[in-house]
Amino acid sequence: MKPVKIIEGTAVPLDRSDVDTDQIIPSDWLKRVERTGFEKGLFSEWRDDKNFILNDEAYAGARILIAGPNFGTGSSREHAVWAIQQAGFDAVISPRFGPIFKNNATKNGLVPIEIDSQLGKQLISEVGENPDLHFVIDIAQRSVEIPQLGLSIEFELEDSVQERFLKGLDDIGITLNNAEAITNFETNRGQWLPSQNLI
Amino acid sequence: MNGRKVRRPDLTVATEDHNVPTENIDQPIEDEVSFKQIQTLRNNADEFGITNYPMGDPNQGIVHVIGPELGLTQPGMTVVCGDSHTSTHGAFGALAFGIGTSEVEHVLATQTLPQPEQETMSITINGQLPFGSSAKDVVLAVLAEVGTGGGIGAIAEFRGSVVESLSMEGRMTLCNMAIEFGAKAGLIAPDQITYDYLKGRKHSPKGDQWEEAIRFWDELKTDVDAVFDREITLNGDMITPQVTWGTNPGQVIPVSGRVPKPDDFEDPAEQEAAQRALDYMGLTAGTKMSDVAVDTVFIGSCTNSRIEDLRSAAEVIKGKKVAEGVRTLVVPGSRKVKEIAEQEGLHEIFLESGFDWREPGCSMCLAMNPDKLTVGERSASTSNRNFEGRQGRGGRTHLVSPRVAAASAIAGYFATPEEL
Numbered sequence: 001m002k003p004v005k006i007i008e009g010t011a012v013p014l015d016r017s018d019v020d021t022d023q024i025i026p027s028d029w030l031k032r033v034e035r036t037g038f039e040k041g042l043f044s045e046w047r048d049d050k051n052f053i054l055n056d057e058a059y060a061g062a063r064i065l066i067a068g069p070n071f072g073t074g075s076s077r078e079h080a081v082w083a084i085q086q087a088g089f090d091a092v093i094s095p096r097f098g099p100i101f102k103n104n105a106t107k108n109g110l111v112p113i114e115i116d117s118q119l120g121k122q123l124i125s126e127v128g129e130n131p132d133l134h135f136v137i138d139i140a141q142r143s144v145e146i147p148q149l150g151l152s153i154e155f156e157l158e159d160s161v162q163e164r165f166l167k168g169l170d171d172i173g174i175t176l177n178n179a180e181a182i183t184n185f186e187t188n189r190g191q192w193l194p195s196q197n198l199i
Numbered sequence: 200m201n202g203r204k205v206r207r208p209d210l211t212v213a214t215e216d217h218n219v220p221t222e223n224i225d226q227p228i229e230d231e232v233s234f235k236q237i238q239t240l241r242n243n244a245d246e247f248g249i250t251n252y253p254m255g256d257p258n259q260g261i262v263h264v265i266g267p268e269l270g271l272t273q274p275g276m277t278v279v280c281g282d283s284h285t286s287t288h289g290a291f292g293a294l295a296f297g298i299g300t301s302e303v304e305h306v307l308a309t310q311t312l313p314q315p316e317q318e319t320m321s322i323t324i325n326g327q328l329p330f331g332s333s334a335k336d337v338v339l340a341v342l343a344e345v346g347t348g349g350g351i352g353a354i355a356e357f358r359g360s361v362v363e364s365l366s367m368e369g370r371m372t373l374c375n376m377a378i379e380f381g382a383k384a385g386l387i388a389p390d391q392i393t394y395d396y397l398k399g400r401k402h403s404p405k406g407d408q409w410e411e412a413i414r415f416w417d418e419l420k421t422d423v424d425a426v427f428d429r430e431i432t433l434n435g436d437m438i439t440p441q442v443t444w445g446t447n448p449g450q451v452i453p454v455s456g457r458v459p460k461p462d463d464f465e466d467p468a469e470q471e472a473a474q475r476a477l478d479y480m481g482l483t484a485g486t487k488m489s490d491v492a493v494d495t496v497f498i499g500s501c502t503n504s505r506i507e508d509l510r511s512a513a514e515v516i517k518g519k520k521v522a523e524g525v526r527t528l529v530v531p532g533s534r535k536v537k538e539i540a541e542q543e544g545l546h547e548i549f550l551e552s553g554f555d556w557r558e559p560g561c562s563m564c565l566a567m568n569p570d571k572l573t574v575g576e577r578s579a580s581t582s583n584r585n586f587e588g589r590q591g592r593g594g595r596t597h598l599v600s601p602r603v604a605a606a607s608a609i610a611g612y613f614a615t616p617e618e619l
Contacts, residue, residue: 045587100298103302
């Protein structure tokens with residue numbers, strides 16, 4: 001994972017709640033074994049509608065996606081995160097995320113930013129009126145700044161996740177530093193527990 | 200895997216479920232993309248020494264059906280899988296949750312997964328279910344109560360007299376859909392029903408180890424005076440057969456009810472979501488569900504494809520014919536379920552009524568194989584998600600129990616068996 005420190009740019013407002021991962025990337029895309037090319041599948045069912053917000057030229061090049069509550073619920077498909085990133089987004093703002101999506105996002109350097117739901121509505125409406133609003137997301141400060149609105153929003157990010165973002169750390173490498181503890185744990189595994197070696 | 204090995208292939212199992220066809224499985228998979236994915240799985244399983252159950256194998260089936268069936272899921276274990284419905288295994292008092300690709304890689308390489316602490320949630324279902332209501336109706340009623348976000352950030356324990364009296368199949372249905380209200384995992388304390396289910400299964404403890412395991416499992420109960428971060432209680436006496444009307448699994452009404460109006464909701468966001476759902480579902484507010492015609496009935500998925508589910512559906516349709524023009528599929532959750540069903544003659548009941556009797560897999564739950572809805576096609580489905588396009592582009596999904604699915608196939612409209 002590459003380090004993520006500052007994300008600067010414009011945002012696109014997706015004014016819907018309960019955007020599940022089937023909407024973000026339909027299941028047909030899950031049959032592929034590749035890791036790239038998913039941007040074409042992003043919200044593909046909705047993109048057929050020419051009035052869909054992501055088809056609006058005014059929002060082209062946005063790096064931040066702002067959505068209603070319960071974004072990324074449903075299926076565990078990490079392809080949802082890949083599709084959003086490959087379409088050029090580096091952060092998603094929502095009052096509440098599906099738990100697996102949120103986890104997947106942090107593993108790939110896509111920043112999930114949870115904010116108060118009233119504030120979420122306000123941002124969606126402000127960006128809806130002004131596509132050029134400039135956002136600055138600072139991971140070290142855990143803050144979102146929108147100078148044109150005079151807004152500075154703090155958000156929560158677990159310390160360990162923040163550190164991984166800032167340093168671009170490899171999760172597996174960190175865990176393997178504790179190889180001894182894992183081995184110790186394994187020696188105490190219940191004898192009755194299932195194993196393919198016992199059949 | 201970046202050159203790393205699988206740390207514990209002996210503790211890892213693979214199966215072919217999401218994209219396998221449910222017909223002509225002795226032929227090569229026609230869909231080239233799916234064919235390549237299955238080949239890749241087989242090659243990787245070979246290379247890393249992982250047990251895989253391929254299409255046609257006696258142990259093959261949906262991962263959340265075969266794990267418990269083989270005795271691989273046991274109380275007190277931690278179980279993860281690259282599938283959100285891994286919460287199913289919590290029915291055994293295991294901590295089980297779905298993970299994405301990166302975390303799958305992490306587990307394969309390290310056999311561990313760093314996790315933040317979660318909140319606790321208790322969902323107590325008191326009383327006794329009325330005749331004709333099932334675990335599926337209970338979990339849909341919970342979803343109606345808490346919505347799709349009600350469990351986010353928590354691990355939910357199901358408890359109370361209704362839960363205690365459910366079979367393991369029913370408990371699995373309950374925990375399966377814990378992810379639909381956003382819970383990290385669902386759990387049920389193991390008891391004699393759990394032990395009776397596990398006894399004698401392929402990977403269950405044997406001999407002295409069985410006794411040792413029981414002593415450990417007996418400890419896996421929440422203290423009577425435990426306090427949870429969130430607590431909800433439902434009266435099981437009041438839970439009638441349920442059906443979803445919208446495009447998220449929190450949009451639930453009784454089968455005897457009417458499609459709601461957007462104005463019925465207080466929150467403007469919910470009103471808007473309701474209007475969009477009505478438009479997508481092609482429904483008019485105020486319509487009785489019993490006046491809504493079904494095009495397709497799907498009985499299957501990791502929620503409701505176990506033997507008890509097939510028995511309850513077969514009981515409803517026995518001696519009756521599927522309504523004209525209704526497409527029907529029964530997809531057993533595993534080859535073992537299929538085998539038992541055929542020993543009991545259930546397949547004959549389904550076939551005589553006019554149902555298709557298919558090979559095991561995830562099938563029409565998620566439209567990754569040829570079993571799909573077409574644009575505007577309406578299903579009564581025993582699966583777990585009614586999202587837009589979930590069962591095929593433009594398809595309209597209504598989630599129901601196996602009994603309601605079976606009755607709806609006969610009636611041609613949403614119905615309970617009692618109305619036939």
